[in-house]
Amino acid sequence: MAEIKEVVDVVRECDLCGETNYVVEKIFLANEWDSVKKFYQSSKQMNPFQYLPNKFELLKCLNCGLMYVNPRIKDWVVNRFYDEYLSGKYEGYIRNYDSSFRETLFKEYFHLIKGFLEKNEEERTFLDIGCANGEFVKIFKENGYRSYGIEVAPLVAEKAKNFGEVFIGDVEFELKKLHPDSFNVIALVDSIEHFSSPRRTMELVYDKLKSSGVVFIETPNYSAGLDIMSRHFYLFSIATMEKMLNAIGFCILYNNYSSSIYNPTDQMKEERFIHVIAKKL
């Protein structure tokens, strides 16, 4: 089984602007995989993770400033990790996924987003890309929306199905199947940094939003320095995020930093995440 060893792609082109000139901002050790590798060493099962390199580069585009990781782990490898991790397979090796804080946090996000919506829409629809257990899908549903999610990890997606319709599979593939001009709100909370082409994904998001629909994005802030890892293919600043959204045709309505303070197991930092809300023109 040769393909199990083919776990990364070399990346030399900026997803935002296409520039091929970059500087190596940092070389880092991918020790976030140590626990997964240990789990598989003890279970002796075939797995792709043992073939991951130990070192990755964080590159900075010399034209637009976007930060991206090289090489890039193939989607099927990362997707397999998330499915196994979120379903508790690595118990005892990696702390379990704790989503208890998310509902409180997402209620605040809902009220923030609501302030930017048109007041007179009759039928309201919401899509959460990377919906995990479906906490955000649930909150929008409780507030009168027809609520949908996309989730790559089948086992957690089953929980999300209690709150709305959930499409299970690769994000781009599932997005392409949806009708254009369908949603009032699309959210991407801690998901865009994992996509192989955020620009392509956001072009699809633009297409699926109704006119005057809004997108809400939360993603790690590069400058906070806490989220440099091989699974985060892209690290944004407010400036690079807005550049990408503007290039697609979005109009920026709001930006801010957030510490995501409800996650008790995470390291606190005031500006750990960026929040951007943008509108389809």
Ligand SMILES: [Zn+2]
């Ligand atoms: Zn660039």
